Amino acid sequence: MLACPKMFDIDTIRKDFPILEREIEGRKLVYLDSAATSQKPQSVIDALVNYYADYNANIHRGVHTLSEEATAAYEGVREKIQAFIGAPQSKEIIFTRNATEAINLVASTWGKQNIKAGDEILLTPLEHHSNLVPWQMLAAEVGAKIVFAELTADGRLDLDSCRRLITSKTKLVAMTQMSNVLGTIVPVAAVAKLAHAQGALMLVDGAQSVPHLPVAVKELGCDFLVFSMHKMLGPTGVGVLWAPAEILESMPPYMGGGDMISAVWRDRALYNQLPWKFEAGTPNIADVIASGAAIDYLAQLGMDNVRAHEVEITEYALKRLRDLPGITIYGPESSQDRGGVISFNFAGLHPHDLGQIVNEDGVAIRVGHHCCQPLMRDMNVTGTARASFYIYNTKEEVDALYKALENAQKVLGHVACR
Amino acid sequence: MSLADDLYRETILDHYHQPRNQGVLEGPSVLTVEGVNPLCGDELTLYLDVKDGLIADVAIKSHGCSINTASASMMTESVKGQPLAKVQTLIDTFKKMMMEKDSQVTLPEEMEELEVLEGVKKYPVRIKCALLPWNTLLEGLQCSATGAGQAKPKVVTSE
Numbered sequence: 001m002l003a004c005p006k007m008f009d010i011d012t013i014r015k016d017f018p019i020l021e022r023e024i025e026g027r028k029l030v031y032l033d034s035a036a037t038s039q040k041p042q043s044v045i046d047a048l049v050n051y052y053a054d055y056n057a058n059i060h061r062g063v064h065t066l067s068e069e070a071t072a073a074y075e076g077v078r079e080k081i082q083a084f085i086g087a088p089q090s091k092e093i094i095f096t097r098n099a100t101e102a103i104n105l106v107a108s109t110w111g112k113q114n115i116k117a118g119d120e121i122l123l124t125p126l127e128h129h130s131n132l133v134p135w136q137m138l139a140a141e142v143g144a145k146i147v148f149a150e151l152t153a154d155g156r157l158d159l160d161s162c163r164r165l166i167t168s169k170t171k172l173v174a175m176t177q178m179s180n181v182l183g184t185i186v187p188v189a190a191v192a193k194l195a196h197a198q199g200a201l202m203l204v205d206g207a208q209s210v211p212h213l214p215v216a217v218k219e220l221g222c223d224f225l226v227f228s229m230h231k232m233l234g235p236t237g238v239g240v241l242w243a244p245a246e247i248l249e250s251m252p253p254y255m256g257g258g259d260m261i262s263a264v265w266r267d268r269a270l271y272n273q274l275p276w277k278f279e280a281g282t283p284n285i286a287d288v289i290a291s292g293a294a295i296d297y298l299a300q301l302g303m304d305n306v307r308a309h310e311v312e313i314t315e316y317a318l319k320r321l322r323d324l325p326g327i328t329i330y331g332p333e334s335s336q337d338r339g340g341v342i343s344f345n346f347a348g349l350h351p352h353d354l355g356q357i358v359n360e361d362g363v364a365i366r367v368g369h370h371c372c373q374p375l376m377r378d379m380n381v382t383g384t385a386r387a388s389f390y391i392y393n394t395k396e397e398v399d400a401l402y403k404a405l406e407n408a409q410k411v412l413g414h415v416a417c418r
Numbered sequence: 419m420s421l422a423d424d425l426y427r428e429t430i431l432d433h434y435h436q437p438r439n440q441g442v443l444e445g446p447s448v449l450t451v452e453g454v455n456p457l458c459g460d461e462l463t464l465y466l467d468v469k470d471g472l473i474a475d476v477a478i479k480s481h482g483c484s485i486n487t488a489s490a491s492m493m494t495e496s497v498k499g500q501p502l503a504k505v506q507t508l509i510d511t512f513k514k515m516m517m518e519k520d521s522q523v524t525l526p527e528e529m530e531e532l533e534v535l536e537g538v539k540k541y542p543v544r545i546k547c548a549l550l551p552w553n554t555l556l557e558g559l560q561c562s563a564t565g566a567g568q569a570k571p572k573v574v575t576s577e
């Protein structure tokens with residue numbers, strides 16, 4: 001078994017992440033961009049390397065030892081993910097490239113089959129382009145309409161607007177459980193009830209929530225859950241789609257090819273059972289296997305502990321950053337209503353300039369539209385600076401951010417202030 | 419050299435805080451072009467008044483970063499009142515300076531100040547910020563030549 005800390009001990013955790021030793025511009029790296037992608041513990045890196053070094057082989061149908069080992073490891077991760085999100089059956093876990101591909105899979109299969117001209121798809125203004133553009137494409141193709149729920153002034157979902165806007169015309173409600181810009185935690189379980197009451201299905205974009213919150217599909221009450229392993233300590237190239245077996249059975253395949261069939265003739269094919277029906281071609285074996293190590297790591301920490309740590313860091317960061325003159329912090333006030341994501345701007349300073357100057361102090365934040373251009377327009381900005389936290393971030397790093405921002409203000413403001 | 423010396427030099431910050439020729443032009447001969455930087459979503463609108471083969475007036479409305487704003491500000495100063503053929507040379511020279519690896523461009527007098535932007539070359543993502551106004555102007559000149567009054571928003575790349 002891999003060595004993982006039993007308790008939430010930040011020093012032990014930090015030692016597991018080799019990249020945190022890196023220096024940037026002669027300063028210790030302060031990585032505050034985990035909402036874009038998280039860093040990886042040594043156990044994940046080892047799992048990846050061990051697969052290639054010890055048992056690299058194609059999976060399924062292999063009779064030799066290597067193939068059997070690789071198949072067992074790959075399929076074993078399906079079970080780990082099943083347990084991690086409390087899914088009833090492992091065959092309901094479909095591996096994709098990322099959350100984006102999982103959403104596209106649902107749009108092109110279930111969506112095309114069930115959404116017709118005049119039907120409505122309800123989204124929120126918080127959606128990442130990946131939970132917006134696939135629905136725009138589907139709506140354009142079938143003649144459906146996209147409807148947006150409303151937000152409160154501090155960026156929370158207005159449930160009343162959902163009550164009003166989810167009607168018998170609504171066939172699908174799709175929304176993020178945590179905004180990657182405002183940090184807002186969305187009460188998706190309550191929305192799922194509204195959707196089901198009108199006969200609509202509910203898709204939850206868990207790209208930000210599954211890495212940071214305890215998530216159990218039963219409690220969400222949704223019909224589709226998607227997420228990306230690279231945001232939760234895993235490697236890039238692995239996404240997950242979960243849906244109940246009955247729904248997955250009813251959907252046509254997404255891509256055709258090897259592995260997704262059980263028998264093929266010249267003129268037709270019989271499709272494979274779940275989950276392989278949706279996994280055409282050689283999958284991303286190595287990265288799925290390494291994803292297993294990421295799940296182990298998080299499971300041993302305990303997602304309640306992960307959440308508690310992030311609430312603490314976020315609360316501290318909100319308090320400190322509010323001190324900076326000229327800052328606007330977006331999103332919910334209380335750290336209970338938000339994940340470890342803080343978007344902000346300074347009056348008269350462009351986020352791009354900020355991001356570049358704080359990088360000089362080794363501080364990595366993200367700047368720009370965060371793949372949420374419609375939300376940026378609603379907020380009347382072209383972009384924001386965003387700091388995001390994960391299990392390895394400390395209060396000292398928040399202090400480093402504070403100092404770096406103070407310095408950036410000095411550098412950028414010095415002509416105006418003189 | 420530190421980044422502050424490279425990028426955030428006084429000339430740049432001066433133009434950033436007090437951009438020249440910021441605003442809107444109106445009138446029957448004014449042509450409007452929009453530029454978008456797909457990387458960061460920054461947008462700018464360029465107003466161009468071409469009369470008798472000269473840039474009679476030019477203005478820019480934008481909320482860009484310092485590099486983008488300073489580049490736009492200095493650009494308007496260098497092209498205002500210039501004949502179109504000359505403007506084309508200025509654009510070519512600037513783009514050459516920004517895009518060629520070891521370019522040894524000597525900037526003509528009208529645009530000497532723009533040399534401060536050469537430091538941006540070290541930061542590849544930011545080159546697009548500096549180029550956006552120039553590519554938008556290029557589009558404006560082309561629209562003016564073909565008589566197309568309004569151009570579609572141009573998505574600027576670093577080509």
Ligand SMILES: Cc1ncc(COP(=O)(O)O)c(C=O)c1O
Nearest residue numbers: 098099100128130176180207228
């Ligand atoms: C809320 C949200 N949804 C979806 C995505 C897309 O994830 P991926 O690019 O891994 O498909 C992201 C990633 O930034 C996200 O933050």
